[in-house]
Amino acid sequence: MPMLEQQIIIVTGAASGLGRAAAIRCATDGARLSLVDVNRAGLDDVKAEVIASCAKADVLTVEADVSSEDQVRAYVEQTVARFGGVDGFFNNAGIEDRQATTQDVDGAFFDRIMAVNARGVLFGMKHVLKVMATQGHGRIVNTASALGIRGAGRQAGYTASKHAIVGLTRNAALEYGALGIGINAIAPGAILTPLVESSLRQVDPHDWQAAASTFVAHNPMRRLGTPDEVASVVAFLLSADAAFVNGAVIPIDGGQSAQY
Numbered sequence: 001m002p003m004l005e006q007q008i009i010i011v012t013g014a015a016s017g018l019g020r021a022a023a024i025r026c027a028t029d030g031a032r033l034s035l036v037d038v039n040r041a042g043l044d045d046v047k048a049e050v051i052a053s054c055a056k057a058d059v060l061t062v063e064a065d066v067s068s069e070d071q072v073r074a075y076v077e078q079t080v081a082r083f084g085g086v087d088g089f090f091n092n093a094g095i096e097d098r099q100a101t102t103q104d105v106d107g108a109f110f111d112r113i114m115a116v117n118a119r120g121v122l123f124g125m126k127h128v129l130k131v132m133a134t135q136g137h138g139r140i141v142n143t144a145s146a147l148g149i150r151g152a153g154r155q156a157g158y159t160a161s162k163h164a165i166v167g168l169t170r171n172a173a174l175e176y177g178a179l180g181i182g183i184n185a186i187a188p189g190a191i192l193t194p195l196v197e198s199s200l201r202q203v204d205p206h207d208w209q210a211a212a213s214t215f216v217a218h219n220p221m222r223r224l225g226t227p228d229e230v231a232s233v234v235a236f237l238l239s240a241d242a243a244f245v246n247g248a249v250i251p252i253d254g255g256q257s258a259q260y
Protein backbone atom coordinates (compact mmCIF):
# COMPACT_ATOMS: atom_id res chain seq x y z
CA MET A 1 0.00 0.00 0.00
CA PRO A 2 1.37 3.51 -0.75
CA MET A 3 2.97 5.16 2.30
CA LEU A 4 0.32 7.90 2.69
CA GLU A 5 -2.76 6.15 1.25
CA GLN A 6 -5.89 8.27 1.89
CA GLN A 7 -4.05 10.42 4.46
CA ILE A 8 -5.36 14.00 4.69
CA ILE A 9 -2.35 16.31 4.55
CA ILE A 10 -2.10 20.10 4.73
CA VAL A 11 0.93 21.71 3.06
CA THR A 12 1.62 25.42 3.63
CA GLY A 13 3.87 27.31 1.25
CA ALA A 14 2.61 24.83 -1.33
CA ALA A 15 2.86 27.14 -4.34
CA SER A 16 6.65 26.88 -4.69
CA GLY A 17 9.88 25.13 -3.76
CA LEU A 18 9.78 22.63 -0.90
CA GLY A 19 5.99 22.83 -0.45
CA ARG A 20 5.38 22.20 -4.14
CA ALA A 21 7.74 19.19 -4.18
CA ALA A 22 6.17 17.78 -0.99
CA ALA A 23 2.67 18.17 -2.43
CA ILE A 24 3.58 16.20 -5.54
CA ARG A 25 5.39 13.53 -3.49
CA CYS A 26 2.56 13.12 -0.95
CA ALA A 27 -0.05 12.83 -3.72
CA THR A 28 2.09 10.18 -5.41
CA ASP A 29 2.17 8.35 -2.07
CA GLY A 30 -1.66 8.35 -1.94
CA ALA A 31 -2.49 11.45 0.15
CA ARG A 32 -5.47 13.79 -0.14
CA LEU A 33 -4.14 17.34 -0.11
CA SER A 34 -5.05 20.74 1.27
CA LEU A 35 -2.60 23.19 -0.32
CA VAL A 36 -2.19 26.60 1.35
CA ASP A 37 -0.32 29.69 0.12
CA VAL A 38 -0.64 33.47 -0.32
CA ASN A 39 0.03 32.99 -4.02
CA ARG A 40 -3.29 32.02 -5.69
CA ALA A 41 -1.84 31.66 -9.20
CA GLY A 42 0.98 29.48 -7.87
CA LEU A 43 -1.50 27.27 -6.02
CA ASP A 44 -3.49 26.74 -9.22
CA ASP A 45 -0.31 25.81 -11.10
CA VAL A 46 0.79 23.34 -8.42
CA LYS A 47 -2.67 21.77 -8.25
CA ALA A 48 -2.44 21.19 -12.03
CA GLU A 49 1.05 19.70 -11.61
CA VAL A 50 -0.13 17.39 -8.82
CA ILE A 51 -3.00 16.12 -10.95
CA ALA A 52 -0.69 15.72 -13.97
CA SER A 53 1.59 13.46 -11.93
CA CYS A 54 -1.21 11.69 -10.06
CA ALA A 55 -4.54 11.72 -11.96
CA LYS A 56 -6.71 10.54 -9.05
CA ALA A 57 -5.34 13.10 -6.57
CA ASP A 58 -7.97 14.89 -4.46
CA VAL A 59 -6.73 18.47 -3.97
CA LEU A 60 -8.17 21.47 -2.11
CA THR A 61 -6.42 24.83 -2.49
CA VAL A 62 -6.77 27.61 0.09
CA GLU A 63 -5.36 31.12 -0.33
CA ALA A 64 -4.18 32.27 3.12
CA ASP A 65 -1.47 34.31 4.82
CA VAL A 66 -0.04 32.14 7.61
CA SER A 67 0.87 35.19 9.70
CA SER A 68 -2.84 35.88 10.25
CA GLU A 69 -4.39 33.67 12.93
CA ASP A 70 -7.86 34.17 11.40
CA GLN A 71 -6.60 32.92 8.03
CA VAL A 72 -4.85 29.96 9.67
CA ARG A 73 -8.06 29.00 11.50
CA ALA A 74 -9.89 29.31 8.17
CA TYR A 75 -7.55 27.00 6.24
CA VAL A 76 -7.83 24.37 8.95
CA GLU A 77 -11.64 24.69 9.03
CA GLN A 78 -11.86 24.45 5.23
CA THR A 79 -9.68 21.34 5.26
CA VAL A 80 -11.82 19.64 7.91
CA ALA A 81 -15.03 20.66 6.10
CA ARG A 82 -13.77 19.13 2.85
CA PHE A 83 -12.01 15.99 4.10
CA GLY A 84 -13.22 15.39 7.67
CA GLY A 85 -9.91 15.66 9.57
CA VAL A 86 -6.17 16.28 9.33
CA ASP A 87 -3.74 13.34 9.47
CA GLY A 88 -0.55 15.15 8.48
CA PHE A 89 0.63 18.75 8.44
CA PHE A 90 3.66 20.09 6.57
CA ASN A 91 3.96 23.48 8.32
CA ASN A 92 6.36 24.95 5.83
CA ALA A 93 5.57 28.48 4.56
CA GLY A 94 8.40 30.92 5.13
CA ILE A 95 10.20 33.95 3.80
CA GLU A 96 13.89 34.75 3.41
CA ASP A 97 15.88 37.48 5.13
CA ARG A 98 17.56 40.59 3.77
CA GLN A 99 21.32 40.25 4.05
CA ALA A 100 22.39 42.69 6.80
CA THR A 101 24.63 42.72 9.84
CA THR A 102 22.94 42.98 13.24
CA GLN A 103 23.52 46.75 13.59
CA ASP A 104 21.60 47.29 10.34
CA VAL A 105 18.58 45.09 11.12
CA ASP A 106 15.30 46.72 10.10
CA GLY A 107 12.77 46.45 12.93
CA ALA A 108 9.69 46.25 10.75
CA PHE A 109 11.19 43.51 8.60
CA PHE A 110 12.33 41.60 11.69
CA ASP A 111 8.72 41.67 12.95
CA ARG A 112 7.46 40.49 9.54
CA ILE A 113 9.87 37.56 9.26
CA MET A 114 9.02 36.46 12.82
CA ALA A 115 5.30 36.82 12.02
CA VAL A 116 5.46 34.61 8.92
CA ASN A 117 8.13 32.09 9.89
CA ALA A 118 7.64 31.69 13.66
CA ARG A 119 4.08 32.83 14.44
CA GLY A 120 2.82 31.20 11.24
CA VAL A 121 4.23 27.86 12.41
CA LEU A 122 2.88 28.37 15.94
CA PHE A 123 -0.64 29.29 14.78
CA GLY A 124 -0.60 26.41 12.32
CA MET A 125 0.21 23.94 15.09
CA LYS A 126 -2.32 25.57 17.42
CA HIS A 127 -5.28 25.05 15.10
CA VAL A 128 -4.21 21.74 13.57
CA LEU A 129 -3.45 20.27 17.00
CA LYS A 130 -7.02 20.97 18.16
CA VAL A 131 -8.18 18.66 15.36
CA MET A 132 -5.47 16.06 15.90
CA ALA A 133 -5.99 15.97 19.68
CA THR A 134 -9.69 15.20 19.12
CA GLN A 135 -8.80 12.49 16.59
CA GLY A 136 -6.11 11.01 18.85
CA HIS A 137 -3.54 10.84 16.08
CA GLY A 138 -1.59 13.01 13.67
CA ARG A 139 1.86 13.89 12.41
CA ILE A 140 3.40 17.35 12.01
CA VAL A 141 6.58 18.39 10.21
CA ASN A 142 7.71 22.00 10.77
CA THR A 143 10.22 23.52 8.36
CA ALA A 144 13.11 24.99 10.36
CA SER A 145 16.50 25.33 8.65
CA ALA A 146 20.22 24.72 9.11
CA LEU A 147 19.92 28.25 10.52
CA GLY A 148 17.58 26.84 13.18
CA ILE A 149 20.50 24.91 14.68
CA ARG A 150 23.55 26.92 13.53
CA GLY A 151 24.42 30.49 12.58
CA ALA A 152 25.79 31.89 9.35
CA GLY A 153 25.80 35.67 9.80
CA ARG A 154 23.87 38.51 8.13
CA GLN A 155 20.49 36.81 8.73
CA ALA A 156 19.37 37.86 12.22
CA GLY A 157 15.62 37.67 11.63
CA TYR A 158 15.68 34.42 9.66
CA THR A 159 18.02 32.75 12.16
CA ALA A 160 15.92 33.90 15.12
CA SER A 161 12.71 32.71 13.45
CA LYS A 162 14.14 29.29 12.58
CA HIS A 163 15.61 28.78 16.09
CA ALA A 164 12.11 29.64 17.34
CA ILE A 165 10.64 26.87 15.17
CA VAL A 166 13.03 24.33 16.71
CA GLY A 167 11.92 25.44 20.18
CA LEU A 168 8.23 25.36 19.26
CA THR A 169 8.69 21.86 17.83
CA ARG A 170 10.37 20.45 20.94
CA ASN A 171 7.85 22.15 23.24
CA ALA A 172 4.80 20.80 21.37
CA ALA A 173 6.32 17.32 20.95
CA LEU A 174 6.47 17.01 24.74
CA GLU A 175 2.87 18.19 25.12
CA TYR A 176 1.23 15.95 22.50
CA GLY A 177 3.28 12.73 22.36
CA ALA A 178 1.00 11.07 24.90
CA LEU A 179 -1.95 11.72 22.56
CA GLY A 180 -0.31 9.74 19.76
CA ILE A 181 0.80 12.82 17.83
CA GLY A 182 4.34 13.06 16.45
CA ILE A 183 5.85 16.52 15.92
CA ASN A 184 9.23 16.98 14.26
CA ALA A 185 11.20 19.62 12.37
CA ILE A 186 13.39 19.45 9.31
CA ALA A 187 16.52 21.56 9.04
CA PRO A 188 17.31 21.86 5.32
CA GLY A 189 20.63 23.31 4.18
CA ALA A 190 20.76 25.12 0.86
CA ILE A 191 18.17 23.53 -1.43
CA LEU A 192 17.78 25.03 -4.90
CA THR A 193 14.37 26.78 -4.78
CA PRO A 194 13.29 30.32 -5.73
CA LEU A 195 13.97 31.39 -2.10
CA VAL A 196 17.60 30.26 -2.20
CA GLU A 197 18.16 31.67 -5.68
CA SER A 198 16.88 35.02 -4.39
CA SER A 199 19.25 34.87 -1.38
CA LEU A 200 22.20 34.07 -3.67
CA ARG A 201 21.25 37.02 -5.89
CA GLN A 202 21.62 39.24 -2.82
CA VAL A 203 25.10 37.82 -2.20
CA ASP A 204 26.16 38.33 -5.85
CA PRO A 205 23.66 40.39 -7.90
CA HIS A 206 25.71 39.83 -11.08
CA ASP A 207 26.29 36.06 -10.88
CA TRP A 208 24.19 34.11 -8.36
CA GLN A 209 25.51 30.82 -9.69
CA ALA A 210 29.06 31.90 -8.77
CA ALA A 211 27.76 32.64 -5.26
CA ALA A 212 26.23 29.14 -5.22
CA SER A 213 29.57 27.56 -6.27
CA THR A 214 31.38 29.40 -3.46
CA PHE A 215 28.73 28.28 -0.98
CA VAL A 216 28.76 24.60 -1.93
CA ALA A 217 32.56 24.42 -1.83
CA HIS A 218 32.15 24.10 1.95
CA ASN A 219 29.50 21.37 1.76
CA PRO A 220 30.73 17.77 2.27
CA MET A 221 28.71 16.75 -0.82
CA ARG A 222 29.84 19.82 -2.83
CA ARG A 223 26.37 20.63 -4.14
CA LEU A 224 23.00 22.18 -3.36
CA GLY A 225 20.15 19.86 -2.42
CA THR A 226 17.02 19.37 -4.53
CA PRO A 227 13.42 19.91 -3.39
CA ASP A 228 12.68 16.22 -4.08
CA GLU A 229 15.42 15.22 -1.60
CA VAL A 230 13.53 17.16 1.08
CA ALA A 231 10.09 15.95 -0.01
CA SER A 232 11.05 12.29 0.44
CA VAL A 233 12.09 12.92 4.07
CA VAL A 234 8.91 14.91 4.72
CA ALA A 235 6.72 12.11 3.31
CA PHE A 236 8.53 9.60 5.56
CA LEU A 237 8.10 11.78 8.67
CA LEU A 238 4.38 12.21 7.88
CA SER A 239 3.92 8.46 7.50
CA ALA A 240 3.33 5.64 9.97
CA ASP A 241 6.87 4.43 9.18
CA ALA A 242 8.10 7.28 11.41
CA ALA A 243 5.57 6.57 14.19
CA PHE A 244 8.12 6.69 17.06
CA VAL A 245 10.02 9.75 15.79
CA ASN A 246 8.97 12.72 17.95
CA GLY A 247 10.65 16.00 18.91
CA ALA A 248 13.47 15.42 16.41
CA VAL A 249 15.18 18.06 14.27
CA ILE A 250 16.41 16.34 11.11
CA PRO A 251 19.18 18.03 9.09
CA ILE A 252 18.84 17.60 5.30
CA ASP A 253 22.02 19.36 4.28
CA GLY A 254 24.58 16.95 2.82
CA GLY A 255 26.37 16.94 6.19
CA GLN A 256 27.02 20.68 6.30
CA SER A 257 25.78 21.18 9.87
CA ALA A 258 28.03 18.35 11.11
CA GLN A 259 31.18 20.34 10.41
CA TYR A 260 30.43 23.82 11.78
Ligand code: NAD
Binds near residue numbers: 014015019190193
Ligand atom coordinates in the same frame (compact mmCIF):
# COMPACT_ATOMS: atom_id res chain seq x y z
P1 NAD B 1 9.88 29.37 -1.80
O1 NAD B 1 10.02 30.85 -1.77
O2 NAD B 1 10.19 28.64 -3.06
O3 NAD B 1 8.45 28.93 -1.30
C1 NAD B 1 7.86 29.51 -0.16
C2 NAD B 1 6.36 29.55 -0.36
O4 NAD B 1 5.77 30.11 0.84
C3 NAD B 1 5.93 30.45 -1.52
O5 NAD B 1 5.00 29.77 -2.34
C4 NAD B 1 5.29 31.65 -0.85
O6 NAD B 1 4.26 32.26 -1.59
C5 NAD B 1 4.78 31.03 0.44
N1 NAD B 1 4.58 32.03 1.47
C6 NAD B 1 5.41 33.04 1.82
N2 NAD B 1 4.87 33.78 2.78
C7 NAD B 1 3.66 33.24 3.06
C8 NAD B 1 2.63 33.56 3.95
N3 NAD B 1 2.72 34.63 4.76
N4 NAD B 1 1.52 32.79 3.99
C9 NAD B 1 1.40 31.72 3.15
N5 NAD B 1 2.36 31.37 2.27
C10 NAD B 1 3.47 32.12 2.23
O7 NAD B 1 10.84 28.87 -0.64
P2 NAD B 1 11.31 27.41 -0.19
O8 NAD B 1 12.77 27.36 -0.37
O9 NAD B 1 10.46 26.36 -0.77
O10 NAD B 1 11.05 27.54 1.38
C11 NAD B 1 10.06 26.78 2.05
C12 NAD B 1 10.44 26.73 3.51
O11 NAD B 1 11.70 26.08 3.63
C13 NAD B 1 10.62 28.09 4.18
O12 NAD B 1 10.14 28.03 5.51
C14 NAD B 1 12.13 28.28 4.18
O13 NAD B 1 12.56 29.14 5.20
C15 NAD B 1 12.56 26.86 4.41
N6 NAD B 1 13.93 26.53 4.07
C16 NAD B 1 14.33 26.55 2.77
C17 NAD B 1 15.64 26.22 2.47
C18 NAD B 1 16.14 26.19 1.07
O14 NAD B 1 17.35 26.01 0.90
N7 NAD B 1 15.31 26.35 0.05
C19 NAD B 1 16.53 25.87 3.49
C20 NAD B 1 16.08 25.86 4.79
C21 NAD B 1 14.78 26.18 5.06
